Each structure stands twice: as C-alpha cells, then as structure tokens.
Amino acid sequence: MNRLSWLHAWLMLLPALAMLLAFTHIPTLTTVWHSLFFPERGGAPAEFAGLDNYRMMLDDTVFWQALSNNLWYALGTVPTSIALALAMALWVNSKISGRTALRLAYFTPTMLPMIAVANIWLFFYSPEIGLFNKVLALFGHPGINWLGDSDWALPSLMLMTVWKEAGFFMIFYLAALQSLSRDLYDAAALEGAGRWHTFRRLTWPLLMPTTLFVLVNAILNAFKLVDHLFILTKGGPNNASNLLLYYIYENAFSFFDSNYAATLTVVMLALLILLALLQFGVLERRIHYR
Amino acid sequence: MLHKGKHLLAIGLTSLAATAAQAKTELTMYYPVSVGGPLTKVVDGMIDQFEKQNPEIDVSAIYAGNYNDARVKALAALKGGQSTQLSVMAAIDVHELKDLDAIVAFDDIVETDEERQWLNSFYPALMENSQVDGTTYGIPFQRSTIVMYYNKDAFRDAGLDPEQPPRSWDELVSMGQKLVKKDSNGQVERWGAMIPSTGYPYWMFGALAKQNGEVLMNSAGNETYFNKPGTVEALQYWSDLGSKYKIMPQGTIEWGTLRQNFLEQKTAIMWHSTGNLTAVKKNADFDFGVAMMPAHQQLGSPTGGGNFYIFKESTQEERRAAMKLVRFMTSPEQAANWSIATGYMGVSPAAYETPELKAYVKSFPPAAVARDQLEYATAELATHQAGRVRKLLDDAIQSVLNGQAEPKAALDAAQNQAKRILSRY
Numbered sequence: 173m174n175r176l177s178w179l180h181a182w183l184m185l186l187p188a189l190a191m192l193l194a195f196t197h198i199p200t201l202t203t204v205w206h207s208l209f210f211p212e213r214g215g216a217p218a219e220f221a222g223l224d225n226y227r228m229m230l231d232d233t234v235f236w237q238a239l240s241n242n243l244w245y246a247l248g249t250v251p252t253s254i255a256l257a258l259a260m261a262l263w264v265n266s267k268i269s270g271r272t273a274l275r276l277a278y279f280t281p282t283m284l285p286m287i288a289v290a291n292i293w294l295f296f297y298s299p300e301i302g303l304f305n306k307v308l309a310l311f312g313h314p315g316i317n318w319l320g321d322s323d324w325a326l327p328s329l330m331l332m333t334v335w336k337e338a339g340f341f342m343i344f345y346l347a348a349l350q351s352l353s354r355d356l357y358d359a360a361a362l363e364g365a366g367r368w369h370t371f372r373r374l375t376w377p378l379l380m381p382t383t384l385f386v387l388v389n390a391i392l393n394a395f396k397l398v399d400h401l402f403i404l405t406k407g408g409p410n411n412a413s414n415l416l417l418y419y420i421y422e423n424a425f426s427f428f429d430s431n432y433a434a435t436l437t438v439v440m441l442a443l444l445i446l447l448a449l450l451q452f453g454v455l456e457r458r459i460h461y462r
Numbered sequence: 463m464l465h466k467g468k469h470l471l472a473i474g475l476t477s478l479a480a481t482a483a484q485a486k487t488e489l490t491m492y493y494p495v496s497v498g499g500p501l502t503k504v505v506d507g508m509i510d511q512f513e514k515q516n517p518e519i520d521v522s523a524i525y526a527g528n529y530n531d532a533r534v535k536a537l538a539a540l541k542g543g544q545s546t547q548l549s550v551m552a553a554i555d556v557h558e559l560k561d562l563d564a565i566v567a568f569d570d571i572v573e574t575d576e577e578r579q580w581l582n583s584f585y586p587a588l589m590e591n592s593q594v595d596g597t598t599y600g601i602p603f604q605r606s607t608i609v610m611y612y613n614k615d616a617f618r619d620a621g622l623d624p625e626q627p628p629r630s631w632d633e634l635v636s637m638g639q640k641l642v643k644k645d646s647n648g649q650v651e652r653w654g655a656m657i658p659s660t661g662y663p664y665w666m667f668g669a670l671a672k673q674n675g676e677v678l679m680n681s682a683g684n685e686t687y688f689n690k691p692g693t694v695e696a697l698q699y700w701s702d703l704g705s706k707y708k709i710m711p712q713g714t715i716e717w718g719t720l721r722q723n724f725l726e727q728k729t730a731i732m733w734h735s736t737g738n739l740t741a742v743k744k745n746a747d748f749d750f751g752v753a754m755m756p757a758h759q760q761l762g763s764p765t766g767g768g769n770f771y772i773f774k775e776s777t778q779e780e781r782r783a784a785m786k787l788v789r790f791m792t793s794p795e796q797a798a799n800w801s802i803a804t805g806y807m808g809v810s811p812a813a814y815e816t817p818e819l820k821a822y823v824k825s826f827p828p829a830a831v832a833r834d835q836l837e838y839a840t841a842e843l844a845t846h847q848a849g850r851v852r853k854l855l856d857d858a859i860q861s862v863l864n865g866q867a868e869p870k871a872a873l874d875a876a877q878n879q880a881k882r883i884l885s886r887y
Contacts, residue, residue, distance in 0.1 A: 234857075294718060295722070298723070300723050300728035301719070301722055309649065312647060317711055317712065317713035319660075319714075319716060320714035321712075321713040321714075321864065322713075322864045322866060403718075406661065408660055408856070408857075408860050409860035409864050410857045410861040410866060412864075422853070425534045427849040428849065
C-alpha cells in the first residue's frame with residue numbers, strides 16, 4: 173500500500189516535472205553546454221572552446237557596463253516601486269470615497285502591454301515635443317534630452333519601470349492588508365499606539381511575507397524585463413542604458429553569436445540564483461509567518 | 463472483386479487530389495516595415511494582384527516588424543523546419559546570410575537570357591549591396607537613400623530663400639544658425655537641423671563620410687575604414703553641429719520621433735529616409751521641400767533598405783515561383799505604385815518611365831530626389847559579422863555626440879575592434 177501511494181504521488185507529479193524538465197532544466201544545461209563552444213561557421217561543426225567565451229566576456233567592456241547598469245537599475249527600481257506600492261496600498265485600503273476608481277487607476281499601468289506603453293513614453297520623453305519637457309518649460313527649465321543623454325537614459329528607463337511595476341505590487345499588498353485581523357488593530361488602539369507606531373510594530377511585520385514575495389519578483393523583473401529597451405533606447409546612447417538581458421538578445425539575434433549569448437545567460441542565471449539564495453537565506457529568518 | 467475495384471479507385475482519387483494540391487506552389491515570405499504609414503496594406507494589395515495573375519502560386523506574406531525582427535523570424539522559421547522560400551531583409555544582411563549558407567544566388571535560378579537581362583535592370587548603386595563578387599544575391603525592393611527634408615516656411619521666416627536649401631556643409635551651418643529660433647527666455651523653439659543618431663547612426667554617418675570623400679568598408683565586407691582622416695573629420699563635423707554651432711540639440715536624436723519633430727516644426731531641417739516621404743507629405747501642414755544632402759568634398763548618401771532574398775532550403779520549383787513573385791513585385795509598374803505609396807524609390811530606371819510615376823514626379827518633384835541622388839550614392843555599411851561591426855561604429859558615434867569621447871579616439875577604438883573581428887574573413 174505504501175509503495176502504491178508513492179507511485180501514485182510520483183505519477184501525480186510527473187506532468188509538472190516533465191514540463192519543468194523540458195522547459196527549464198534541460199535548456200539550462202544545454203545553455204551551459206553551448207557556452208563552451210565557438211559559434212558554427214558555414215556548416216562546419218562547432219569547435220570546442222573551453223572557457224574561452226568566458227575569458228572573452230571578462231574582456232568585454234560592454235558586458236561590464238551592462239552588468240553595472242543592471243545593478244543600478246535594480247537598486248533604483250526595486251526599493252522605490254515597493255515603497256510606492258505599499259504607500260498606494262495603504263491609501264486605497266483606507267475608507268475613502270472613490271477608492272475603487274483609485275485602485276483601478278493605480279492598476280492600469282500593469283494591464284497595459286510594455287511595448288505599447290514604451291511607444292507612448294517615447295513621445296513623453298521626446299525633448300522637443302514631449303510632455304516632460306513641456307512641464308519643465310513651465311518652470312523655465314531648458315529641458316532634458318531624456319533618452320539621448322547618457323546621464324539620463326538609464327534613470328529615464330527606471331522612472332517608467334517604477335510607474336509600470338508599482339501598481340502590480342500594490343495588488344499584493346492590498347490583498348495582504350485586507351487579510352490582517354481587525355482585532356490586532358483594536359488592541360493596538362486600546363494600548364494607545366499612534367499611527368506610525370501601529371504601522372511599524374504591527375502592519376509592517378505582518379506584511380513581511382508579502383514583502384519577501386514582492387521583493388523576489390521585483391528583483392527578478394529588474395533583470396528580465398527589457399521590452400521597453402527595444403523601443404526607448406536600444407541600450408544606447410553608447411550602452412548607457414544597456415541591460416544584461418538586452419545585451420544577451422543583441423548577441424543572439426543581432427550578432428548571431430548564440431554561444432556567447434549562452435555564456436552571458438549562464439552568468440545571469442548564476443547571479444539570479446545567488447540573489448534568490450541571499451534573499452531567502454537572510455530575510456526568511458526574520459519573517460514572521462502565522 | 464468489386465471491393466478491390468473500389469479500393470483502387472479510392473487510391474486513384476487520393477493521388478489525383480494530391481497532385482492537384484501539389485500543383486499549387488505555396489510560398490511563405492517575411493517582410494519588414496521600418497517607416498511610418500500603413501504599408502502592410504500596400505504589400506497585401508500587391509500580393510493579391512500577383513495571386514490573381516498566377517493562380518498556381520499561393521503566397522502568404524507575413525509582416526515581421528523591423529529589419530532585425532524580420533531576419534530573426536525568417537531564420538528562426540528556417541531553423542525550425544517551417545518552409546520559408548523568400549523574404550525581404552536588409553540589403554546589408556547579405557554577407558551574413560551567405561556566411562550562414564541560408565540564401566541562394568539569383569544567378570543560379572535564372573534560366574533564360576531574358577531573365578539574366580532582368581538581373582541587370584536595376585540601378586547599379588542599388589546593386590552594390592545586392593551583389594558579392596559579381597554574383598547577385600538580393601533584388602532591390604524597398605530601397606531608399608537619405609534625403610534632406612526642409613521646412614520652406616521656416617526658411618522664409620528666417621529670411622532665407624526657400625528654393626535654395628543648403629548645398630554645402632558650411633551653408634548648412636550658416637543657414638542653420640539663422641533657422642534656430644529662440645523664445646524670449648532664450649530657449650530654443652526651433653532647431654536648425656536634426657540628424658537622427660539612434661537606431662541607425664552608422665547609416666547617417668555613411669552619408670557624412672561619403673560627403674567628405676570616404677567610404678566605411680570594402681565591397682567584400684572584410685575591411686572597415688572607420689578612422690580615415692576624412693571619416694574622423696566627418697564625425698567631428700556632426701558633433702560640432704550640436705556642441706559648437708548649436709544648430710542641433712546635443713546628445714543623441716531619436717530616429718523614431720524625428721519625423722514628428724519635423725512635422726511639429728521643432729526643426730527646420732531633418733535628414734531622414736526617403737521612405738518617409740509620403741507620410742511627411744500627408745501630414746505636413748506647412749510648405750516643405752526635399753533636397754539632396756549638402757556636399758563637402760562631394761555629394762553623397764548611402765543607399766539603404768531591403769532586398770528580396772531566396773532561401774537555399776527550397777525546391778527548384780519553389781525557387782522559380784519565388785523568382786516570379788520577386789519579378790512581379792519589382793516590375794516597373796509595381797515599383798512605381800510602391801514608390802508612390804511610400805516614398806521608397808522606384809528600383810529601376812524603367813519604373814520612372816511608367817506613366818504613373820512620371821505623372822507623380824511631375825506633380826510632386828521631391829519624389830525624384832532620391833533617384834537623382836543615386837548618382838552620388840555609395841553602399842550601406844555591410845560586412846561579415848555585420849551586427850557586431852555596426853554596433854562598434856554606432857557606439858563610437860553616440861559616445862562622441864554625447865561628449866564622452868573625441869572623434870579620433872572613438873573611431874580608432876572602433877576600427878581596431880572591427881579589424882580584430884574581421885581578421886578571419
């Protein structure tokens with residue numbers, strides 16, 4: 173009987189396992205394998221490269237720039253969008269009139285496709301005809317070449333990303349807030365705790381599981397969402413806004429160098445695994461699950 | 463016995479149906495659109511007409527985004543074993559498509575003398591990116607040059623003669639300075655000129671280099687000349703337009719929004735693909751003109767745009783059918799329609815002899831500027847490992863326009879890296 177239930181369990185797991193193997197684990201392994209070869213040329217079989225692709229990567233200034241851009245990008249977008257998401261959730265969770273409309277308004281950016289949004293923001297950012305410089309002009313500012321200035325290109329991308337992401341994370345916070353027990357708040361009120369104190373000692377700790385979930389997602393997105401680059405900057409000017417995944421795409425599909433793209437992918441995967449371990453390892457212990 | 467007879471009949475009928483289905487050759491082609499306007503409808507219309515004339519050929523034409531997307535999709539379809547017999551892809555992809563062993567030469571498909579003649583019917587300047595070592599791999603379809611669009615109203619406003627656009631680099635600067643308009647706070651309301659520097663900076667730079675008497679690479683595509691003195695000077699001039707002469711905004715200028723800038727009169731002059739001509743004509747609510755770009759040592763523009771390629775993975779029958787389609791799409795009548803609908807040039811001299819295009823050019827002379835400029839045109843930057851090499855030059859240009867590097871240093875670095883990449887070809 174025991175053996176039968178084991179068998180039963182494995183059979184139940186099989187479909188999901190097969191999918192995971194076919195679309196996640198096997199491709200990961202083949203990516204590692206591909207990264208050890210030189211690109212094929214004109215029908216000749218691929219030549220074994222050992223770690224040469226990795227050496228080439230270490231010498232590749234564009235790779236280092238894309239990597240550092242990506243870290244800045246994560247640092248710039250993740251905390252901001254989480255803070256904003258939490259603030260919006262707290263607000264639309266309170267009893268105010270028109271809050272359904274407000275919730276919808278905050279969620280709208282999430283519903284729009286990234287490419288469509290980027291096409292609109294391209295015009296917002298346009299120096300001469302764009303919305304942002306028109307607003308700046310009201311204050312007598314000469315305007316900024318948002319996407320065309322190497323100092324502003326990456327921050328401009330960050331701004332749009334925060335706008336796009338915050339509403340999505342807000343939904344998780346809102347759901348979590350609504351599941352919190354009123355009793356705790358009544359007790360806190362009875363003890364005479366102020367609003368800030370209630371938030372810091374009650375709401376924030378109780379929201380930690382959600383924060384971890386959102387944080388993991390936000391960091392992943394900072395590395396894997398590059399749709400807007402295709403429209404807004406194409407990584408330019410001079411790689412000022414190039415991100416790792418976009419650079420991988422360029423290598424694979426503009427340069428036809430799928431082996432070097434595989435090399436970069438391996439590095440990116442390692443980085444993401446490291447970040448995930450770090451988050452779960454460090455934060456998990458400090459989170460209170462009920 | 464009866465039973466057996468029925469069986470045979472069934473087999474006979476099935477094979478008959480099979481031959482009937484086979485007799486209809488099916489073609490799949492991908493094509494890109496990289497300028498504004500509802501061009502997919504135009505292509506669909508042309509394909510419909512072709513199918514009506516050739517009922518034995520069934521074409522599905524698939525719009526595939528910009529040039530890069532189209533190439534990726536076509537090659538992915540080939541790799542995935544889906545049949546794709548022909549595609550429109552960037553003319554400059556030719557070396558790489560050859561390196562990938564993906565395309566077949568038209569010289570190997572043509573059979574009759576008349577067909578061989580057809581290969582020579584296009585403008586020679588357009589064939590520079592279509593032939594390698596005298597063999598034709600691409601047939602010009604949506605081809606362009608860069609032209610100079612200028613706002614005649616702005617010229618009048620600045621006290622300039624609207625029929626005399628700048629003809630030299632110096633005139634571009636002096637006229638540009640007059641065309642810059644500032645408001646009472648000293649903020650620029652209208653720039654003198656804009657040359658786009660995202661998307662295809664190397665293309666615009668090809669024009670400036672040629673105007674200064676330099677080309678960017680050899681025709682075999684295994685050598686680049688990024689740091690010739692004339693080329694460095696050309697980049698210096700481009701950068702000076704913004705930083706020294708202040709007739710152009712500093713930093714990079716977005717390809718995608720430039721046309722809108724011009725239409726909203728935020729710049730008096732723009733350099734852009736002639737493929738935008740019809741869209742500008744439809745949307746400009748001011749008097750505009752089109753001229754050749756100014757000269758320094760000489761006039762010059764690279765050609766640009768897309769060619770038809772036929773893929774190796776196809777039967778002889780499919781290749782012949784594909785060539786029939788290509789011949790139709792590039793025939794003088796269709797080329798004339800296409801040119802009128804888009805602004806791309808008619809690809810052969812015969813196209814400009816058709817009554818339609820003749821009448822159109824007469825009523826709208828800017829339509830002939832791209833053609834007239836062909837005489838001074840050069841090939842667009844096309845090399846082996848084109849994506850990498852192009853990016854080296856693009857990055858160098860953008861770093862200079864952003865004031866991060868000096869032209870000489872940036873182009874030296876790009877040249878050295880390009881040389882290393884191309885050393886094995």
